[in-house]
Every structure is written in C-alpha cells, then in structure tokens.
Amino acid sequence: MEFKPVTHVLFDMDGLILNTEDLYTVAFQNIVSQYGKDYTFELKLKLMGSQAHETAKIVVSHLDLPVTPEEFIAQTSKEFEKIFPDTEVLPGARCLIEHLSKHNVPIGLATSSSRESYELKVNKRHKELFSLFPYKTMGSSDSEVKRGKPYPDIFLVAASRFPDKPKPEQCLVFEDAVNGVKAARAAGMQVVMVPDPRVDESLRTEATLVLKSLEDFKPELFGLPPYDD
Known part of the structure; x- marks a missing residue:
C-alpha cells in the first residue's frame, strides 16, 4: 500500500500506549x-474503542x-481504582512519542x-510521558465527541484541537482496535494498527x-523525521 506524507499524529491510548486492555479484561x-x-475475546472486540456508557450497555445486554x-x-x-494505577507502557510507545515531540511533530x-x-492510568507513573501531548481528547468525558469508535467523531474532534487545523489527510492515527481503525478511516485519515495477535487477519484489512509492535514503526514512511542513528 502507498503511504502519503503527514504532518500531525494522533494516538489512541488503551492497548497501544498502555497495557490497559489486558487490565480491562x-x-x-x-x-x-x-x-x-x-x-470473551469476541465480546471484547466489539467493545474496544467504545465510550464507557456504550460499553456498559453492550456488556449488560450481551451477557x-x-x-x-x-x-x-x-x-x-471500583475495579479500575484497584488495578489502573499500575499500568505499564507498551514496547516502542515511549520512544516514538518522545521522538516525535523532540522533532516538533504535533501530536495529540x-x-x-x-x-x-x-x-487513574497516568497520574501515578506516567505523567511525564503524557505531558508530551499538548492536546488530549477523552471521548467518554468530552461533550464534542458525540459517538464512540467506530464513528469518526473522536479523531475529527482531536484534529480540530491542533491550532493549525490540519485536514484529515494530513493526520496519521495509531490504533490497536478494529473499531479504532474503522473510526480513523471514516475520518479520512491513514492509520497504523498494532493489533492484539488474536485479531483475525480479515479484521486488519x-x-x-x-x-x-510500535518498535517496528519507521517514521520516514509517512514523511516524518526518521529516528536518529
């Protein structure tokens, strides 16, 4: 597939930067x-990327x-209060975020x-890393994000928060979830997927x-500054 150069980058958090998808399970x-x-993992796939109220409705109904x-x-x-403070950063995430920030690539x-x-997930151990994001959109608390993923709302709102208002095609999204990929594509953005290995190939297309892993990402593929040797 041909990759087009981008100027702005948007990151999902759960299951991409932090190991919280395991903790949600x-x-x-x-x-x-x-x-x-x-x-089950099949139910989890339906939920990944949903807002909190959407997730609750689906779980209660499905089960x-x-x-x-x-x-x-x-x-x-109550469960989250117990387990979320001990989240871990996933491989490659810190390096990529710090690299883009160092090279003044706008990230959200x-x-x-x-x-x-x-x-809960960030304040105990990861405040310094997440302080590198000048723009944060939290879908379940943000009145501008009307619908959760797979709808494009969150990425369109997040892109609008950059001061220079990039067009969707100027933005690259990093995601782990099928619903997140669908949302990014619906927003007109390119998307790099780092899926759970259990996600079927047919759902990655x-x-x-x-x-x-994010460790495998080469920024120059999308016209971003390459890693320093």
Whole structure:
C-alpha cells in the first residue's frame, strides 16, 4: 500500500500506549464472574474503542446481566481504582512519542477513556510521558465527541484541537482496535494498527499499515523525521 506524507499524529491510548486492555479484561471478568458469565475475546472486540456508557450497555445486554448499565459502570469503577494505577507502557510507545515531540511533530491523544479513567492510568507513573501531548481528547468525558469508535467523531474532534487545523489527510492515527481503525478511516485519515495477535487477519484489512509492535514503526514512511542513528 502507498503511504502519503503527514504532518500531525494522533494516538489512541488503551492497548497501544498502555497495557490497559489486558487490565480491562481482568476487571470485566471479575465482575461478570459473579453472575456466572465469561468475558470473551469476541465480546471484547466489539467493545474496544467504545465510550464507557456504550460499553456498559453492550456488556449488560450481551451477557444478560441482572444489573443496569449504570450499576455496571459503578462496579467497573471500583475495579479500575484497584488495578489502573499500575499500568505499564507498551514496547516502542515511549520512544516514538518522545521522538516525535523532540522533532516538533504535533501530536495529540485521542482516547475513548473518561478523564477520571485517564488520570487513574497516568497520574501515578506516567505523567511525564503524557505531558508530551499538548492536546488530549477523552471521548467518554468530552461533550464534542458525540459517538464512540467506530464513528469518526473522536479523531475529527482531536484534529480540530491542533491550532493549525490540519485536514484529515494530513493526520496519521495509531490504533490497536478494529473499531479504532474503522473510526480513523471514516475520518479520512491513514492509520497504523498494532493489533492484539488474536485479531483475525480479515479484521486488519482497513489499516494503512499493520505492525506487531510500535518498535517496528519507521517514521520516514509517512514523511516524518526518521529516528536518529
């Protein structure tokens, strides 16, 4: 596939920068186990990239849980408080973010997380890294983001926060989730996908480029400054 040069970069957070997708699985399974249910990878695929209220509705409905979506959100919040402060940065993420920041490439965060969830994940161990993002869009808390991924709203809103208002084709998105890739493409942006290895090949086809790790990314493919030797 041909890659087109870009000037601005948007990053998803969960499962791309931080290992929180693994932690979401633990938290959700802890909750649904109380009702004799399993939180499967197939269900997880449907949810990745969704806003918090959308996720709760889908889980409660799909698993026929005897709770309301609001009650499910309250239960998850308690789980998140326990496990999110110990998040880890995934391979290649810190190096890429620091490299782009050093070379004055405009970068933004476009996460479906709420502000409260973001702070749980970041404040204890990763504030310095995330301070490199001058522009942050948190979909579950942002009134401008009307719909979660796979709709394009979050990436269009995130791009609009750059002072020079780049066109969609000037933006490159980094994502791990199928819904996130769909959202980026719907926004008219190129997207680099770093999927969970369990994601079927057929679900990766919309991505501009698929990598096993952010460590494998070559910025110059998209006209960005190459790594220093």
